[in-house]
Amino acid sequence: MTADEAKIEIENLTKEINSLNEAYYQRHESKVSDFDFDMMLKRLQQLENEFPQFKDPHSPTTRVGGTVNKNFKSVKHEYPMLSLANTYTDEEIFEFDKRVRKGLAEEKVEYVCELKFDGVAISLIYEEGKLTQAITRGDGVQGDDVTDNVKTIRNIPLKLKGEGWPQKFEVRGEILLPLAEFERINKEREDIGEAPLANPRNAASGTIKMQDSSIVAQRRLDCYLYNLLGENLTVPSHSNALALLESWGVPVSPTYKTCGSLEGVKAYIQHWENERQNLPVEIDGIVIKVNDLNQRAELGNTSKNPRWAIAYKYQAEKAMTRLDKVTFQVGRTGAVTPVANLEPVELAGTIVKRASLYNADEIERLDLHIDDQVYVEKGGEIIPKITGVLADQRSKNAVKINFVSNCPECGTALVRKEGEVNYYCPNENGCEPQIKGKIEHFVQRRAMNIMSLGSRTINALHKAGLVDNIADLYELKADDILKLEGFKEQSTAKLLQGIEDSKQMPFEIVLFAVGIRFVGKTVAEKLAIHFETLEQLQKATFEELIEAPEIGEKIANSVLEYFAEENNLSMLNRLKSYGLNFEIQRSEEAEQVGTSLEGLSFVISGVFEKYSRDELKDLIKNNGGKVVSALSSKVSFLLAGDKMGPSKLAKAEKLGTKIISENEFLEKIGL
Template identity: 55%
Template sequence: MNQQEAKLRIEDLREQLHTHNHNYYVLSQPSISDYDFDMLLNELIELEKKHPEFDDPNSPTQRVGSDINLEFNQVEHKYPMLSLGNTYSEDEIRDFETRIRKLIDGEIEYVCELKYDGTSISLTYKNGKLVQAVTRGDGVQGDDVTANVKTIRSVPLQLAGNEYPEEFEIRGEILMPFAVFEELNKEREEVGEAPFANPRNAASGTLKMQNSAIVAKRKLDCYLYYLLGANIPGRNHFENLQTAKKWGFKVPSNTALCKNIDEVIDFIQSWDEKRESLPVPIDGIVIKVNSIDQQEELGFTAKSPRWAISYKYKAERVATKLNEVSYQVGRTGSITPVANLEPVLLAGTTVKRASLHNADIIENLDLHEHDTVYVEKGGEIIPKIVGIDTKLRGGNAEKVEFIENCPECGTQLVRKEGEANHYCPNDRSCPPQIKGKIEHFISRRAMNIDGLGEETIDLLFKENLIHDISDLYLLKKEDIVPLERMGDKSAERILNSIQDSLQVPYERVLYALGIRYVGATVAKKLAKAIPSIDSLANSSIEQLVEVDEIGSKIAESIVEYFSESHHQELVMKLKDYGVQLEKEVSESPAGSNKLEGLSIVISGSFEKHSRDELKEMIELHGGKNVGSISKKTSFLLAGEKIGPSKLAKVEKLGIPMISEDEFLDKING
């Protein structure tokens, strides 16, 4: 391919990929399989490497992010990013209209928009290309986060068509969907990190990360709601939003044009209930005067526009009594204080406990014993204490002081500089840490040892049959059979599964060890770069940070782990028992296109492979994993114990079902 041919092919690939991105992430109407998309993207990556002279900062290849750490530059906003005044009642909304009527004659239309609870962003486009993304900051200037925003799939890098102004800004909100938030917190807790309090904090924290490659994996979304510039096409706000949608922006479809204030209030009331069904958080409604001529006539105060206001839904808040603060010890030794409350109904569920997260939260709340506390659901998900009614506090109530010693083993707690959490350093003999590490080791994503639940591990520990993960490989049938609810078959099942775990690949063993901050994804990166436990144990911090996505915090944790003599002994034992502690060539099977274009649902439990392993195989051979059954489902990969509703839907739609063996034959045959 000569230079001219390469240029034409690069331009063609970029155009195709921009279109497919828009169809998938904005319209929710995918027009190509994930496999085909990846093939086009890979071809473009290779061509751009060979022909750097055709570099384009808005190429679809920029969405994968970079692992180069950069300090954010401060950028002054061309148009200040002002805040909106808040209202909380129907009367205040009508007062807003009254103030407008004093300044404006004639008919007034309003646009009602959902007030998304994320982090504000301003995007600048020139000649149809994204050139800059800036946070709100202090309203006058903000951080240039362009590299991170380019990883968000719903933000167009190149606009559709050619009927847009030469230069303009569009503003909106960057959000983390609830499903992504819950999965992220689960992963953080697995590796010993404190969970985010709510999706807004998670989105804001992600957007400010220095590593855009990690930002790309956080699956942020972006909803746009305000177009501004010298040459914007229309003279009313609602019309401009519809035009922006045609250019490729993700403009919310639930925005409404209201003819009067009564319609505005109806819109607010209708969403008070419906908001709980949204995939992203909102905390109110924004009301704007539709006419831009009227907006200009109304103007601004020092802090906010006169032509817009927000109505904030009151977060459901209830008062209840604090019974006591207890402390949980995680498998990494992290201490989490928990408020035990008098049961109270909140947002449809009975709340008995609320996480206090760490010592600083307790201190900032000025929490005292038996206080009357106010509880809300943070981000509509997690119960949290948001205040204290000090008037109801008893005169002799003692202040809640964070504990100094582990509640389980009595060891003095430590708190590393720069970290919020306290830790129990006694990982050798602190019972919850030992049992937590074993539970993590046997979990499905790790060693996948079947038949051992939390209660069984507790029994084995109490009977002094296991003291660490290596003792699992010393268990005998006569050890297990006498245990409560056990028998010959249960014991055989457990022992067979323990034996099968010797075939689990190195990367999952590495994850199973439970090294702090080493989750499943980090373990894969480490195993690929450093393919044996011995090499990993002898790696320095400098060597580790050279591995993709391994920062200094993870590197220090790994070095600290292998510096402990009991961890060295543990690894030696696992090695002696035959656990896979090196990455073999056979662990990296070749892919194929045998499942190309197929959408596959996995359901049930399987004998030969975990569900995660089967999902990896599907992607390796060109298929797409989907979570729910629809007419577009190619087949159901069926294990044991499939739910009856799923089976009924499969039968109703005539979706084929294949077993694990049939699936393996399909990809290997």
């Protein structure tokens, strides 16, 4: 492909993908399948890597992320980000209205009511219709520049629609983690042995400050914006400003309402107190704002809060009930989780029978006893939790609840590693929930996608002695399966074909599917791309593991422990012999665009300013060079970034390997 051809295709793909994104995120229209969309995006990424000179700074591929920030630059807000005064009663709203009218010395005041989203405050700067900067609230005077992460949020426009926007303006709002995404992430975390996230708000806050924007992209954050700021704005009211933002393609929640009286404000509060359970995101109250912008200017601000707005906070929903007992569940990774079994009680429109207790520390903190009267809350939490115990109503003979010392399934003594909150059953090859859980994890849609293998079939196969680990699946024969209840020739053939088809799954999926503790889908992809083969990953030292993107000490130790187990190595060897992929399969080699690195080999280590490690790998290969994972006397260069491991530096110096910086490397290839 010539440069001119690449330029045209990049422009066409960018335009088409932007159009599809707008249809999906603004009008809720799906015009192509997810697969077709992903293939278009993948093609655009490939072309941009090969021809970086044609990449639009606001390309839709920035939604995928990949930029790594060592730290976030602090930026002063042009307009301070004040917090709102809170109220919890109708009387306080009346007093607020009274203060507003007194401050304006007039009777006629119109309010706009909005939902108070429970997320992370953000300020977006647009210049000439393009998103140029995103800043967190921080201390209200200055915040962190999180632009690369915010660009991954699909409903935030990188370029505005329409026309007539100011040369530069600011728009503020809230970044949120939708409830469905919060539940999905927590299921994944529990599946790999991680503690669940506490609530959507904290999860959104933690996500927006992650170093790797590709992980932020996978969290599927959402955003609503509700405040327009800038010089020489001509809009007379807040409601006009919201309508203007909507016309530019900015995500504004359609739930706002203009109210000409306090009765209208109260009706709005009452409506959403009942309806908030049906929203896809968390809210914790209502914001009441003076609509007229001139009146706002007249009222002004205190040192902390605007005088023209107030937040009405809903009380967290809770109920009192009796604790019947605590049961202990064993997960795929061996983590033992306590669950409170409650006398059924209605809470937030549903009947609650169980509540999460998280871990042994939570049981100890609450000092729980059998038959305790407890408060259950569903405020910012998706899963109900116990927030209080009525100890004064406890019977003198009440039995204190202690965390179990042995596995409730197999009886093995539990272990708790230093620095971890969970207790684990170490009998992973003999504890039934772990055995079946590992197989269920392996076959799930996000892993090997053997959809004809449900939990009931796995249970039947295990009970019949046919499957004790994931490698046994690939030795199943039709005659074995036909002996199981409910299986006929057609369903048996479908099951075996599903197992056979799974052999085509790429290495990064297989690595996720085998179920290394703490190695979720994203981490598996990082490890697969970084080490390229199972053999290289298996040989990696602790120092080499933590040099891989987003791999910390906990994950590195878990990987080392996994490969130290003879049973795991035996199973992996069996899977390899059955034909599963244990190295990165590149469907087509990237087209070489230069020869400046021909005959040279590179080891990449550390964190870089301008490019991610994967992008640097592509640049090396596109210019005729070779990327290797370990230093040796044959390696030409160590491409060194920040936070490079001292052992790698020492080894390079010992071998006499030339060490170059990111800028020196880019000069070599003419960038």
